[in-house]
Amino acid sequence: MSLVVVGSVAYDGVITPHGSVDRMLGGACTYISLAASYFTPVKIVGVVGTDFAEEDHQLLTDRNIDTDGLERADGLTFFWRGEYYENMNQRKTLQTDLNVFEHFNPKLPESYKDQPYLLLGNIQPALQKGVRAQMKGPKLTGGDTMNLWIDIARDELLATIAEWDVLVINDEEAYMLSGEKSIRKSAEKIIEMGPKTLIIKRGGDGAMLFRKDHYFVAPAYPLASLCDPTGAGDCFAGGFFGYLAGIGLDPAKDFDATELNRAVIYGSVMGSFCCERFGVERFRSLSRAEIDARYEEFRKITSF
Amino acid sequence: MSLVVVGSVAYDGVITPHGSVDRMLGGACTYISLAASYFTPVKIVGVVGTDFAEEDHQLLTDRNIDTDGLERADGLTFFWRGEYYENMNQRKTLQTDLNVFEHFNPKLPESYKDQPYLLLGNIQPALQKGVRAQMKGPKLTGGDTMNLWIDIARDELLATIAEWDVLVINDEEAYMLSGEKSIRKSAEKIIEMGPKTLIIKRGGDGAMLFRKDHYFVAPAYPLASLCDPTGAGDCFAGGFFGYLAGIGLDPAKDFDATELNRAVIYGSVMGSFCCERFGVERFRSLSRAEIDARYEEFRKITSF
Numbered sequence: 372m373s374l375v376v377v378g379s380v381a382y383d384g385v386i387t388p389h390g391s392v393d394r395m396l397g398g399a400c401t402y403i404s405l406a407a408s409y410f411t412p413v414k415i416v417g418v419v420g421t422d423f424a425e426e427d428h429q430l431l432t433d434r435n436i437d438t439d440g441l442e443r444a445d446g447l448t449f450f451w452r453g454e455y456y457e458n459m460n461q462r463k464t465l466q467t468d469l470n471v472f473e474h475f476n477p478k479l480p481e482s483y484k485d486q487p488y489l490l491l492g493n494i495q496p497a498l499q500k501g502v503r504a505q506m507k508g509p510k511l512t513g514g515d516t517m518n519l520w521i522d523i524a525r526d527e528l529l530a531t532i533a534e535w536d537v538l539v540i541n542d543e544e545a546y547m548l549s550g551e552k553s554i555r556k557s558a559e560k561i562i563e564m565g566p567k568t569l570i571i572k573r574g575g576d577g578a579m580l581f582r583k584d585h586y587f588v589a590p591a592y593p594l595a596s597l598c599d600p601t602g603a604g605d606c607f608a609g610g611f612f613g614y615l616a617g618i619g620l621d622p623a624k625d626f627d628a629t630e631l632n633r634a635v636i637y638g639s640v641m642g643s644f645c646c647e648r649f650g651v652e653r654f655r656s657l658s659r660a661e662i663d664a665r666y667e668e669f670r671k672i673t674s675f
Numbered sequence: 676m677s678l679v680v681v682g683s684v685a686y687d688g689v690i691t692p693h694g695s696v697d698r699m700l701g702g703a704c705t706y707i708s709l710a711a712s713y714f715t716p717v718k719i720v721g722v723v724g725t726d727f728a729e730e731d732h733q734l735l736t737d738r739n740i741d742t743d744g745l746e747r748a749d750g751l752t753f754f755w756r757g758e759y760y761e762n763m764n765q766r767k768t769l770q771t772d773l774n775v776f777e778h779f780n781p782k783l784p785e786s787y788k789d790q791p792y793l794l795l796g797n798i799q800p801a802l803q804k805g806v807r808a809q810m811k812g813p814k815l816t817g818g819d820t821m822n823l824w825i826d827i828a829r830d831e832l833l834a835t836i837a838e839w840d841v842l843v844i845n846d847e848e849a850y851m852l853s854g855e856k857s858i859r860k861s862a863e864k865i866i867e868m869g870p871k872t873l874i875i876k877r878g879g880d881g882a883m884l885f886r887k888d889h890y891f892v893a894p895a896y897p898l899a900s901l902c903d904p905t906g907a908g909d910c911f912a913g914g915f916f917g918y919l920a921g922i923g924l925d926p927a928k929d930f931d932a933t934e935l936n937r938a939v940i941y942g943s944v945m946g947s948f949c950c951e952r953f954g955v956e957r958f959r960s961l962s963r964a965e966i967d968a969r970y971e972e973f974r975k976i977t978s979f
Contacts, residue, residue, distance in 0.1 A: 417928045457856075576880040577894050588976050590881050590892040595859045632979035639925055672892050675936035 373412040373437065375483050375509075375617040376404045377502050379472055380417040383650065385601050387459065393598075395650035397596065399448065399492035399515065402602035405654045406609025406641040407490070408434040409662055410617035414483050416440035416502070420448040420471045430651065434467035440658075441481045444471040444533075460574045460595050479505045488616040490608065493506045493517045496524050496531040502532060511622050513537030513612055515605070517597020521547045533565035536622050539608045541572045558586070567622070568631065570611065570638075572604050580635050587632045592643035592669060599649045603642040610634075610641030615642060642663045677716040677741065677921040680708045680913075682796020683776055684721040684745065687768075687954065689905050690765065696903075699954035700731045702753060703796035703819065706906035709958045710913025710945040711794070712738040713966055714921035718787050720744035720806070724752040724775045743784045746756065748775040749911035751837045763901050764878050778951050779918065783809045792920040794912065797821045800828050800835040807838060814817050815926050817841030817872075818915055819909070825851045837869035840926050843912045845876045858883060862890070874915065874942075876908050884939050892935045896947035896955070896973060907946040914938075914945030944969045 384393050407413050414437040422541035423443065431438055449472035455462045476595050477498060485507045491499040499514055506512075512535045515610050521544060532538050538561065542554060548558035548564075554571060558581035569581045575597070580587040596608030608644040614637040620630060640662055645652050685702030689695060704721040711717050718741040727747065727861065735742055753776035754843060759766045781802060789811045795803040795818030803818055810816075814840045824832050836842050846858060851860035852868075858875060862885035865873050873885045879901070886892040918941040924934060944966055948957050 377817045496795050530697040533873075552899070553900055555897050576877075579897065586897070586976055587979070588897060589979075593859050593883065593890070593892055594857070596857050629979065670979070672890055675891070675893075675933065675940050675974070 372619070372674055373414045373486045374407050374490060375414050375416065375440075375476050375479070375482075375486050375506070376400055376492065377416040377447050378488050378494060378605075379405060380415075380419050380423070381449040381451055381472070383450070384466070385467075385599055385649065386454040387597060387599050388455065388457055390649070392649045395652075396430065397451065397650055398615055399602075399605045401431070401493060401651060402605035402645065403490060403492055403609035403612075404431065404436050405434060405651055406606040406615070406645070407613030408436050408635070409641075409657075409659050410610070410613035411488070413437065413613070414440060414665055416477045416479060416483070418444050418471050418475045420444060420446045423448050430655070437482075439640040439653060440478075440480075440483055443603070445470040448472075453601075457598065459600055467540075473495055474593040477502050487511065488612065490612045491515065492605065492608075496520050498527040500527070500531040500534070511536050511612075511615065511620065513539060513608070515539045515608055516544065518544055518547055528658065529564060535566045536568035537568040537570065537612075539570040539572065539611070541574070541604065545569075545571050547561070553579075557594070568626070570608075570635065572607055574600065574603070578607065578639055582626070582628075582631075585628045585631075587628075587635055589639050590634050590673065592639055592665065594643055597646050600646050601650060603645045606645040607638040607642040609638075611638035613637070614658065617652070633658060636669050637662070640669060676788045676792070676922070677718045677787075678711050678792040678794060678916055679720065679744075679783070679790050679810070680704055680711065680722070680794050680796065681720040681781050681803070682707060682909075683753050684719075684723050684727070684800060685753040685755055685776070687754070687905060688892070689903055689953065690769075690829045690904050692759065692761055694901060696953045699956075700734065701755065701906060703906075703909045705735070705955060706909035706949065707794060707796055707916075708735065708740050708942030709955055710910040710949070711920070712740055713945075713961075713963050714914070714941070716815075717741065717745060717917070718790065720783060720972040722746040722748050722775050722779045724748060724750045727752050728817070738958070741779055741786075744782075744787055746873035746883070746911040752777040757902070757905075758902065762950065765903055777863050779796060781806050787873035791815065792916065796909065796912075797824075800824050800832040803894055803941075804831070804835040804838070814918065815840050815916075815924065817843060817912070819843045819912055820848065822848055826860075833868060839870045841872040841874065841916075842870035843874040843876065843915070845878070845908065849873075849875050859885075872930070874912075874935055874939065876911055880905070882911065882939055882943055886930070886935075887934075889932045891932075891939055893939050893943050894977065896943055896969065898947055898950055901950050903952060904950050907949045909927070910923045911942035911946040913942075915942035917941070924938065940970055940973050941966070944973060
């Protein structure tokens with residue numbers, strides 16, 4: 372049983388204080404699916420252009436990611452370019468060419484529709500809602516969004532996340548969505564909007580999980596050196612959902628708080644590996660054994 | 676056996692996004708000693724002016740803090756006024772009147788000199804060194820410093836912290852002292868400077884403990900609402916050292932990593948309570964039972 376992942380597949384250019392790359396594979400769908408693929412079978416839905424390189428397609432299939440839902444359209448692949456500030460917790464966008472992504476209208480292959488797990492990367496909320504409607508009632512639906520949709524498509528976004536089990540956003544988005552200034556108050560308000568579980572990503576400061584009667588706080592894994600944070604939040608989501616799909620979590624039964632907490636840690640672990648190299652480079656060599664070793668290290672450095 | 680605490684006793688004025696107070700009891704020595712007093716007997720060394728209010732003195736003695744080393748000098752008590760920015764993680768100083776603190780030359784009462792635990796709040800490094808020299812070889816010496824001394828008294832500071840078991844600083848100070856940009860690399864360099872244990876405080880983002888062969892990462896306790904962060908870092912140090920003194924930690928024997936980790940959590944707990952009210956207000960009602968309950972909650976929200 373697979374995790375269906377929907378989102379952008381892109382080429383990125385990044386400038387960091389440590390170096391820059393003009394063009395590399397990126398996009399939320401790419402990062403999420405690579406990270407999740409260590410835990411569960413993954414099927415992706417996205418769109419690329421005629422410039423999409425065979426070796427990049429190969430990277431996905433090498434990780435057993437089902438690309439039947441990856442549409443190839445006339446035109447160029449979505450391109451994004453950004454620059455990180457000194458502290459690497461913030462960045463500015465220098466260029467966004469939507470290209471074939473502008474008219475992305477995700478259509479699920481038949482083989483995807485009865486899968487139990489669905490993770491909706493950040494795309495227009497109405498499209499996210501439409502994807503879920505194509506599924507035959509997934510057991511667990513989760514997704515991400517961004518400040519743009521909170522700002523210009525708030526009603527659509529609210530209607531969309533009302534159907535989700537898990538919403539994954541960052542702290543700035545949580546403040547914006549809730550109108551509150553403290554994380555705990557934001558979480559209370561957002562859980563009232565529908566998602567039973569809220570994950571708040573805080574970049575280099577860790578992540579938090581909130582439910583009505585449970586919450587969990589994880590620090591970030593302290594990397595010796597941070598190369599490129601692009602995709603780390605998506606890898607977090609991929610690790611989190613991948614782990615839950617891998618253990619076959621069934622939210623129709625009672626949620627298991629301990630397994631949710633562990634999923635946060637696996638998410639953090641995947642985000643930390645992502646930052647060690649530019650783009651998706653780290654996933655070319657990363658092994659499940661390395662992931663489990665860092666998970667155990669996480670336990671060791673946080674237990675008291 | 677007591678913890679000797681040296682540092683500023685002050686009156687503070689603060690402006691926060693939630694309100695302001697013109698004048699309230701403050702100073703590193705005050706916050707440290709109040710926080711530590713829940714775990715161990717405390718003896719303080721500091722200086723106040725003739726304006727120091729009896730009720731403020733009373734607050735300290737009510738918590739069984741020995742004030743024999745609190746000198747009363749002619750003149751006014753140290754006064755500091757600052758304003759917090761919206762996110763409360765940063766502030767600007769509006770006014771600093773050193774007053775009697777300008778010529779503070781700490782002299783330890785005889786009854787202090789054979790105590791086993793010494794915590795040096797942020798004062799001029801040479802004064803910190805002089806205080807330690809007055810002690811008859813404390814079992815455990817720790818201290819704090821600030822960007823000013825790293826900048827203008829680096830050599831004195833290095834000679835001072837070389838004798839310490841524990842250095843407690845914030846992340847900006849760690850970067851400044853080490854010349855590194857990552858926390859782990861900073862920690863490696865600073866441990867080479869002498870302190871066997873380094874604590875890096877990160878405000879609302881938690882704290883980390885580093886030793887040569889051990890490290891520990893704690894998130895901050897997620898407060899529902901943050902009133903005033905003034906003194907939180909000092910309360911962290913007070914909780915950390917107070918706990919270690921309370922259990923009679925003897926660093927001449929092997930350090931106990933688990934107890935050090937627990938001390939970080941007690942430090943975080945004390946810092947979190949401090950932020951709940953302006954200044955030292957929270958310590959007027961805080962009980963050890965509340966502290967232990969939050970410590971247990973910390974375990975619950977970080978275990979996986």
